[in-house]
Amino acid sequence: MSSQPTLNSLMSPMPLVAIIGRPNVGKSTLFNRILGSRTAIVDDVPGVTRDRNYADTNYRNRPFRLIDTGGLEPAASDGMLALIRRQSELAIAEADVLILLMDGRAGLMPQDQEVIRLLRGTTKPLFVAINKIDTPKTEVLVADFYQLGIDSLFPISAEHGIGVADLLDALYPLLSDQQDPEEQNPVPRVAVVGRPNVGKSTLVNAVLGEERVVVSDVPGTTRDAVDSLATYEGRQYLFTDTAGIRRRGKVDRGIEGYSVARSLRAIGRSDVAVLLLDGEEGITEQDTKISGLVIRQGRACLMLVNKWDLHEGDAQARQRFERDLKRRFPFLTWAPVLFGAAVKPGSLRHLFPTIDDVYASFTRRIPTGELNQLLQTILATHPLPSRKGKPTKITKSAFMTQVATRPPVFALFVGHPENMTPAYLRFLEHRLREEYGFAGTPIRLLVRKK
Template sequence: MKKMRDSPTKTKTLPFSSAAPMPLVAIIGRPNVGKSTLFNKILGVKTAIVDDVPGVTRDRNYADATYLDRKFRLVDTGGLDLSSSDGMLTLIRRQSELAIAEADILMFILDGRAGLTPPDHEVVKLLRGVTKPIFYVINKIDTPKAEPLIADFYQLGKSELHAVSAEHGIGVSELLDDLYPLLPPADETTELTQLPRIALVGRPNVGKSTLTNAVLGEERVVVSDMPGTTRDPIDSLVVHGDQRYIFTDTAGIRRRGRIEPGLEGYSVMRSLRAIGRSDVAVLLLDAVEGVTEQDTKIAGAVLKQGRACMLLVNKWDLRANDAEARQEYERELHRRFPFLTWAPVLFGSAAQPDSLHQLFPNINTVYASFNKRVPTGALNQWLQKILESHPLPVRKGKPSKTSKAAFITQVATKPPSFALFCGHPQDVGPSYIGFLEHQLRDAYGFSGTPLRLLIRKK
């Protein structure tokens, strides 16, 4: 066993790589032994939600990291409780078993304070046929007085045990030192690419996790009829055709007054952050329940953060036999989302992936609009044609002498932002700005993305 010392880890979170798959290191163990705490400590950021309540982590939570310039993928898993017959715990166990199957290296975390327990022995039995490298990590050894607690774990028959305190970072560097020789050398020619980030957002139980599994073609995240199943935002690499995306499954966002403090509060906060770091937000709506006030608030959060957006009316298979259902729903969308008339709408069912054949074409169109840049020359030719029929507003009683002297340029993308320079910006009101935005969309096809138009003094 390595001597413990307190030293910072040398890892950082990285975007997904375009190179060959990196080694996958899975953190496993029974509930509440500190898996998510160690996951966060190795990454150096609080990616996974941590709480003293068992069963907080439910899905496989992936993140890319490096240690001394060698890259690997780390996955946090839900607690392995092989004796439980509880429905949710069974689903969580299934996710952990999938992680064990796909991993290249395993870190088996045990609770040093609790000692070796019967559930730990059950996990050991599960691992007996596994030929992959396994690190036996004794967590919560945070003081020299706690070191004698390690003795209990030698009955596992393992010659090397790693004593750590994930919370305080003690022993984590030594653990990574032993992991280091198993990682492939860094490839100096490897380039990291910025892939389109797609966030699946909506109220609880509208089908976000089902859609994630549908686009992946595997049981990537836990799916249950119980609202609030997803807690951490879960990133998944999705390949469709020759294009790669990062899909983020987020926790359902309930009305503020109904959000319980603690775990749910953290989950909702992380969902909102996931929207902010995405390029495109796919807002899922329930075909049966219709559009609710909370749906409009979530859409408002997407718009406030300047993200591209498309609407997916999920569970449409339940209303497929209603001939007038689609027209009724479209009218409801226009009434509830007057500020999102530019967002594409897709009707389908995540439970029937064949109905979602237009999902990726719509995402590609919206993402292209989100990144579109219009040359300044073409913009000003467009503006002069507009001003000929719709001059800039002027103060009452003053002739319009500055309309044709106005100038426009695009100043940013993600979302596309424009600056209009004129003589009297204070005279240009919201109605005229809205008119220009509408004309911009018609002329350049900005589908699914918000536009920002800034009026500045020439």
């Protein structure tokens, strides 16, 4: 069994295999076992998984997309359990193949029978796996589940991998034998980041036009970094809804610690970070720290001030907020700022065009000849810092080339790198932005000996 737990090809028509079942039967453990990596957060506490979690993998060279779901509680009618149930129902609706997982050690529970009754009407292939069967003594526990009237049961141990290959062998004929087509056009990866409860999941649902992730007023609802594919005017974007990042001293060990780590990893593998700010509460110190995490990982960034519908009728509110932005984010002046409300998708009409502009800057490459023409123009009026008061030759005194994109990185070759000052490098960065834009992306300047 081999796995490639990436979502680069979310747009490919691969079979969808959903793992469903009541809470705490080991769905995320099985999800991780099939992928061969710790992609989903696992804990003994019921209800850890809340959103649908997707990952691409393959078995015996046949690709498929695996979906991990929250625990299915048929009786749940309100609160968080009802929201989780809704996500499970959506996964069942979109899946091509279903794996129903039950807990062999706990035995057949009334909730299991309720789930079976919910699935009676589906015509989709259903594979019933009995988990936590990891010793000869526990094999007899499978007998209790035959009263469901299902002929084929698959005893497995998701934690130890026992029986998982047999389950996948049974699924194998339903998997496509076509390999994923290689991507012709890269899909921008967009991570939605911010403090807890600023509206990240609501924003993702708004751009997708569906209930992709669980939304609740309870801070910390989102735990996994959840990837979703959005399409705008024929172009596709991979959005990642991340867990809210609190101050380090307030982060609990365990589930929340894993969630924050996943959020940081999601930022690192994104192209563009949408930093969501709370238009009602205003800017906090934690917002500036999160923006620092984005910059340190070299990601492009734009800021979206959410809940701006609450300021309707206040003509001065935007000017006050923009002044506060300049004061709190002096290091992020190159990041575009949008105002809107995730609960009103019509107010987000500038989001995708801005993401396109930022992504274009993030991936832009300037020809070396053009770059050095600009450099010589700069040196004619602002020569390189001199050594011990001696003037530096203007012509042929420096050479610049772009050595990387994502983000743009420039190497400046000079005779005396030790003379370069931070102020002069900031000046060069300002001129590069003035000439080429580079909206929303950090720029890195490397000084090297000529």
